Amino acid sequence: MKHLIILGDGMADWHVPQLNGKTLLQYADTPAMDWLARHGCCGLLKTVPDGFHPGSEVANSSILGYDQHRVYEGRGPLEAASIGVDLQPDDLALRCNLVCVEGDILKNHSCGRLETEEGDQLIRFLNDQLANERVHFYTGVQYRHLLVIKGGDKRLRCTPPHDVPGQPWEQFEIQAEVPEAEETAALLRDLVRRSQELLPTHPLNKERAREGKDMASSIWPWGGGYRPQMTPLTERFPEQISHGAVITAVDLIRGIGRYAGLRVINVPGATGLFDTNFEGKAQAAIDALLGSDPDSPAGGEDFVYLHVEASDEAGHDGSVPLKLQTIEDLDHRLIQPILNKFLAPLLRDGEAPTPFDSSAQPLPPISIALLPDHPTPCAHRTHTAEPIPFAIYYPGIEPDSVQTFDEDAAKGGAYGLLEGDEFIQLFMTK
Ligand SMILES: [Zn+2]
Incomplete structure (x- = not known):
């Protein structure tokens, strides 16, 4: 049958x-x-x-x-499967939004309308600047992308960015839920801050700013987990x-x-x-x-x-x-x-x-x-x-x-x- x-x-x-x-x-x-x-x-x-x-x-x-x-296991591993990234057992997969941060404020979770090709350019740029043997970004769709941390600990407190638009972003920085996850949390906080220095310098963002569009000015990792069993x-x-x-x-x-x-x-x-x-x-x-x-x-x-x-x-x-x-x-x-x-x-x-x-x-x-x-x-x-x-x-x-x-x-x-x-x-x- x-x-x-x-x-x-x-x-x-x-x-x-x-x-x-x-x-x-x-x-x-x-x-x-x-x-x-x-x-x-x-x-x-x-x-x-x-x-x-x-x-x-x-x-x-x-x-x-x-x-x-x-x-x-959360959004990250589902994102990985949907774009065809085969996670290894020790890979921590996080949904990685490209968001609009203006000053202290998370303006929105999606930087307005972002085309997939634009997102792809920015994700490639982040990989050139920030990726290493533990850290890799993958292009997904529009503002929704993937960040994989080899050997990352998933016991993190992350906030979905669509839950906190218009609020000061620093109060939602990723925190460890247990001491063993502190190294992963610190790594992610550092990546977020470095993305905020790098992304506004990219020509695509400068062009968006000239056109009065929201810049994709920060990454926002959340929803981390491992390959589901x-x-x-x-x-x-x-x-x-x-x-x-x-x-x-x-x-x-x-x-x-x-x-x-x-x-x-x-x-x-x-x-x-x-x-x-x-x-x-x-x-x-x-x-x-x-x-x-x-x-x-x-x-x-x-x-x-x-x-x-x-x-x-x-x-x-x-x-x-x-x-x-x-x-x-x-x-x-x-x-x-x-x-x-x-x-x-x-x-x-x-x-x-x-x-x-x-x-x-x-x-x-x-x-x-x-x-x-x-x-x-x-x-x-x-x-x-x-x-x-x-x-x-x-x-x-x-x-x-x-x-x-x-x-x-x-x-x-x-x-x-x-x-x-x-x-x-x-x-x-x-
Ligand atoms: Zn449904």
């Missing part, structure tokens, strides 16, 4: 007064999602363990069954998965996928926004599962994690109409083509979300799960930690009584409330 998880980031929501008290999943036109719920079984899943923030990295790696208490899915489920892949536009999810032993598939036009290439992502998943993608193993991938960010971004924007559109696009433009491809022979005699291609060839059986990672309620404009609804369908499953895919209906599902690795165990072993 092939396995496909379709993840609509932040898709769950609250009851919205202007939608007659319905949630967005209830209000949106979602025949394909409802088909999966009606012909499969539903439940609720707690994706954010107690004591953790409801970040996408926490929720997505929990969905894959990783115990956050054992594997969570994540056992690859192929080792956890050796009978079900020999090869797997992840499809996403989001670097954090790419990083988790790499640590979980998945091949990363990049889809042209996948933006992480409402204008993403839904059809291209559906086709990439189909091609990977069937082995028609030239990079996939013979016979295709056994497992694909297909992540779509669009709904989360619409939730952060607080836009109900835009989020409804992303949900309907996910349904019509991504899930329906996949159902049409894999389930047409099964569905032809039954209920179908759209007319199916009658020329469909017999295809391998597939188990499909549909779920968000966490709610991003439009009224709240950020993530919450409530359990999310999920549906699982596979050929031969005995359906429960749930008729639609939404937050309320899933409460009546056969699977009840799951947590920890219960969801992935249930899904993979079918």
